[in-house]
Amino acid sequence: MVKKELRIQELKNARGGKGTLIMKHILEQDELAGHGRLYAEAIFNPGVTLGYHQHVGDFEPYYVIEGEGIFIDAEGNRIPIKAGDLCNINPGEFHGVENTGDGVLRMIALILYEEKK
Amino acid sequence: MVKKELRIQELKNARGGKGTLIMKHILEQDELAGHGRLYAEAIFNPGVTLGYHQHVGDFEPYYVIEGEGIFIDAEGNRIPIKAGDLCNINPGEFHGVENTGDGVLRMIALILYEEKK
Numbered sequence: 001m002v003k004k005e006l007r008i009q010e011l012k013n014a015r016g017g018k019g020t021l022i023m024k025h026i027l028e029q030d031e032l033a034g035h036g037r038l039y040a041e042a043i044f045n046p047g048v049t050l051g052y053h054q055h056v057g058d059f060e061p062y063y064v065i066e067g068e069g070i071f072i073d074a075e076g077n078r079i080p081i082k083a084g085d086l087c088n089i090n091p092g093e094f095h096g097v098e099n100t101g102d103g104v105l106r107m108i109a110l111i112l113y114e115e116k117k
Numbered sequence: 118m119v120k121k122e123l124r125i126q127e128l129k130n131a132r133g134g135k136g137t138l139i140m141k142h143i144l145e146q147d148e149l150a151g152h153g154r155l156y157a158e159a160i161f162n163p164g165v166t167l168g169y170h171q172h173v174g175d176f177e178p179y180y181v182i183e184g185e186g187i188f189i190d191a192e193g194n195r196i197p198i199k200a201g202d203l204c205n206i207n208p209g210e211f212h213g214v215e216n217t218g219d220g221v222l223r224m225i226a227l228i229l230y231e232e233k234k
Binding site for chain 1: 178180202225230231
């Protein structure tokens with residue numbers, strides 16, 4: 001089955017960040033069969049940021065598919081990221097993302113539980 | 118933690134398909150914490166196809182991030198796909214993919230188990 005219209009969510013000041021983060025939901029939580037809570041494409045227009053926040057009880061591989069930005073890791077390091085890079089957030093860790101460039105930054109966000117629910 | 122070098126796998130005639138399918142492994146199977154067996158970016162250069170094959174015991178949301186192609190669904194329907202479309206493969210279903218265009222086709226493949234292992 002091919003789904004042509006994904007649910008689009010506009011998150012203003014996501015986790016205390018700047019601007020409006022656009023999320024296209026690839027799978028909804030109830031479609032993840034208890035494995036996780038989010039599978040979405042995150043679209044950061046120029047200037048948009050995702051505030052620094054903690055993950056508890058889950059982990060999140062965050063994969064850059066287009067553009068450039070800054071990933072703020074668990075130690076607060078500001079790391080330049082670009083298409084093809086993987087940001088790994090382990091359970092208990094904090095992270096944030098910023099689009100500091102002129103183009104769009106697109107990432108695939110997958111959040112899986114430490115334990116299946 | 119940011120990982121800048123993902124493992125690249127070249128699959129010749131993947132599942133009986135044509136050409137060489139390139140897989141960039143976002144997470145390895147042992148990094149999926151028992152939830153699944155594959156999380157990768159699949160890169161189809163022009164003419165490359167993934168042969169028609171069945172999924173047993175797992176499901177696969179297959180998300181197009183760039184380009185155009187053809188998805189062959191469980192009933193054998195040939196459905197045009199493009200960036201932003203989601204191809205859903207349920208347990209027990211067959212599917213195939215073809216890049217019939219002039220540009221690259223990039224998809225994100227996630228395979229999760231019906232039951233956590």
